[in-house]
Amino acid sequence: MSQTAPAAPKAVEGSLNFLDDRLGSTNFFKRNARKAFPDHWSFMLGEIALYSFVILLLTGTFLTLWFKPSMHEVIYEGSYTKLNGVKMSEAYASALHISFDVRGGLLMRQIHHWAAVLFMAAIMAHMLRVFFTGAYRKPRELNWLIGIVLFTLGMVEGLFGYSLPDDLLSGTGLRITQGVLEAVPLVGTYGYMFLFGGEFPEGNHGDLIPRLFTLHVLLIPGVILALVTAHMMIMWHQKHTAMPSRNQSEKQVYGYPFYPVFMAKTGAFFMFTFGVTALLSTVTQINPIWLYGPYDPGAISAGSQPDFYMGVLEGALRIMPNWEITAWGHTLSLNVLIPATLPLGIVFGGAAAWPFLERWVTGDNRSHHVVERPRNAPVRTGVGVAAVTFYGLLWLAGANDVLADKFHVELFKTTWFFRVAIFAGPILAYIVTKRICLGLQRRDAAVIDHGVESGIIVMSPEGKFSERHVPVREEEKAVILSKENAKPEAPAVDGSGIPAPGTKGPMGFLRSRLNRGWTLDDIPVEDRGHHGEHHEVEEGERAGAEQKELSR
Amino acid sequence: MKRFTAWRRRPWAGYAVVLAALAAIGAIYAGFTPQNGRAEAAGIAQAQEDLENGRQLYNKNCASCHGQNAEGTKDANGKPLAPSLLGVGAASVDFQVSTGRMPAMNPGAQMPRKRPIPEFDVNIKTDYHDPEQREAAEKKKAQAEKNLADLRAYIASLGGGPAVPTADQVDPDKGDAAVGGKLFRTNCAQCHNFVGSGGALTGGKYAPPLDSDDVTPTQIYEAMLTGPQAMPVFNDTTLTPENKRDIIAYLVKTREEPNPGGNGLGRIGPVSEGLAGWLIGLGLLVLAAMWITAKKPKKLKKS
């Protein structure tokens, strides 16, 4: 760049001109080529999901070339000799054919499945990053909502894909799906009959697998693709959020230009995602359907589990007490309905409502582009960790038989443990997390006030020992000072007795209470320009308390 | 080798082979046929001696729990401590002792599989280089086999019961793994998992894994036949001996089968797969992301 720019090669210039003459695309390129992208490893989590999705589309297309979505019963005579002469559906037989007779078929099947696991895992990790840094705040609520829809669609897409090969495990999954559908009040049995085209598993014409296939390869991926596109376009338009640092501000974004640096980086990451899925598929086996055997309604295996992203539902079903209401000739299966809807309802519904709830509580209507450090929003971070604990416990509960078996614990004790922990765990997690956040705030305040420990012990003339503190480096100071301190609450009534707007009525009361909860024990971190040179060795705790006094 | 090849072409070679084969069959038949006359009397005496050995082994190792006459024992409240062994049969004894479950060490929710006590340890190492050592080990092994056989015979003499299956009944090569797979998935996989990796039961009990080589076809057969501990019984009239052999064929073939897609992750299904996806997959990609977004190395810049 410091050299004089050479003229563009003919081929490049020619094609650019061709496009520009017809689309005016150069304006777009000019505006966007040097778009600044802030760097942080956690900003790449979403990209894992994006690239896994590309891998899923490619490998999925490969698989459709041989897969037969048919429940027609055949007798297998093929190269997996251990199943020769066994009755199975054409779908299962064709999945065996892909695995054992199509060269590279097994690899593609495994890449497809590993990419699905990575897709969901990356979405989860990405959402956690967005949540804990408050990156969902205005103006990015829409993308947050799209993300939640994408995650939900991913779950359904995964469940259907898992069901297609018609092996014992996937059939068991469908059987549970049927049981859950039946539990729906009023329309449950109709839903069941309509989905399966009759009774489980074949219906009247073996419709189920063809239907799931169409949903799995056409409708749901189509919607996902559209939403991913929207997600990316919104992100591009709004510009990426940035981590707080000396160079970032709400007004300006600091980062490497899209062309060539970010383009190359994301290209490299694309390759990494491909490489890691290929690596996993080479060295670790996933979904060995030939070992599960064909679906047989009378058979079941110990340790029948869904893929990890459905584990929450499985766990909720396992730890639910057996409540059921039968009255006036009708049955309401709370033992199925509650676990099937409530936990995910809480997590997804809560996540979707959160940005709006937070905006209402804090009254913060500004746009935010520099994200917040998790410690600086202790309530949010606490709630997030509580949700993660809730989800994680249900997840583990979904594998309680494997846990009981591998760690030699009594099976029913694991159930009871989870029944208690599902309530106690999140509360405990919230309290502990909030305390940790506040502790970190205190330390930040101490660092700003007193600098950092230099490691040099100084003896004063009186013989007292103290450690010399030095001012913190500018970069760190900028990060620490990115904290926005809580403002003193506006009085509920002004001087002439008129209530402040937004505090009227029960909702106003609730809002002001919640607002107080949000900012209650905030530790102000301010640069008041005094840097202690010789402080005695003291705890951050005391410094923080002292400071609180001062700020009152 | 050359001379042998030449002989094969002689006109009489065919007859010679047939004759030799007949002779061999005769010899083998003689070996298997019960001996008559004098041999029988000697056999009875020998059998008496064996039974006595079995009784002594029983008194030494088993009687403390199962009672002097194998009638079982109860605790002060009348709750059974150890079951009666009358009628359990040789198969049950062979299973319990050869898998090391009996004699039990400390009664818990379930007797774990362990190395059998030395008197019954038929799997001791014999492939020593030192001939003396090898001979001693082989002798010990033979003694252990005899001890086990004598104990079986003794318990069987008390009240009959299922016998130990023959080698032919448990030969995995003679079974139909496809039929066995279907039967296994319908009747066994619910506890032992689809490939026999084991699983949890209630109250700290568990279905033990069947996928290691120490679980011999004979033991699998005996377990089905006798229903040890919490396991239900699959007697020979419900699942015929052929059915059992099919199941053995399925299990043995499955555990010998390589994992074509890489490491099998314990063959326990999606739980370990999810773990691998998070730890290896996402872990590696996060490391890659950290590297990609890390600050540029300073030393490369021209200073």
Place this chain on the structure above:
Amino acid sequence: MSDNKDHSTGGEQQPREEGGAPGRVVGTPSPAAERRLLPEGDTAAPEGAGEELDEQAAKRAERVVASLFVLAFAASVAFIAYYIGWSGRDGGMHGIERARESNLWLGGTMTLAFLAMAVGITIWVRRLMTSQPVVQERHELRADDATRESFAKTFLEGAQESGITKRPLLRRTLLLAAAPLGLAPLVLLRDLGPLPEKRLRHTYWGEAVRRAKAQGKKGVRLVVDGTNKPLKVSDFATPGGMITVVPEGIEEHSEHPLNEIAKAVTILINVPPDKMSPRMRARGWDVNGIVAYSKICTHVGCPAALYEQTTHHILCPCHQSTFDATDAAKVVFGPAARPLPQLPLAEEDGYLVATGDFPEPIGPSFWERG
């Protein structure tokens, strides 16, 4: 949030300027170092200014990157070569050993190709690209008030021009026209499946028993699932026995055998008659302690079949509902609300027969079950 606008203050912070800290004492923890996840310290360069590279280091990096790309090339070539030249030998891939080999070769070469390229590009970016970070304005996303106002005006004008505000009749009839059209696709979905009717209330046992009774028999025989062997009472006399059974003739006579098996599959258990609860004995549906329960869990329908002959528990491996086989399959633990339905058994000509269908719907509860 405090805006940090001091990005223009350039200069590296390491080593610190004088007046700052002296060198750290080895071994003391640095509170600062713990917070270095953020790529800080870079400062924006004026647009267009590139970094200057150390010539030698750049050359070295170039060689490394080029070798990685060559490695990726070689791996891709190996992938193709294996596929064309080796994987198809002896008539192509058939069976597990070759699948394993092919997975290893194709996957291994593919992994190598992708990762070598990924690493190569990363090193290229990190060591050879001279671009400097840039700073860009974040523009206000919302349009300014004037634009908003002007659009609002345009919008209202359009509405006026179209007449939709002036002619409520048109508006309402249009809505009227649209409403049923929206429902039409839902109606179209009606033929997705039959109505539930009484399907969930009976199993093939009922039909099979009816057929048997029509032939003057007491009931239908129980056959072992998988071998179709009819079971005699004496066949199943061993205490502690368990087996999965289906009604005789289910495969031959039913229209959708798999659907019927999915409902009719039953576990046969031999429990000690003295252990049976009084109410179960009063039912009299066992034959000398041989009892039959539906294998379909009343929770969400997994086959509940882990029978422990010591505790007489039947456990469902999916969600661990546990039933007591000696007490009419009463629920003793887990999320299932109702016992497994019991099949009435009897003896006929020495064979075990079922004399009727399950007395209640099997499997998971549903709204109409009552």
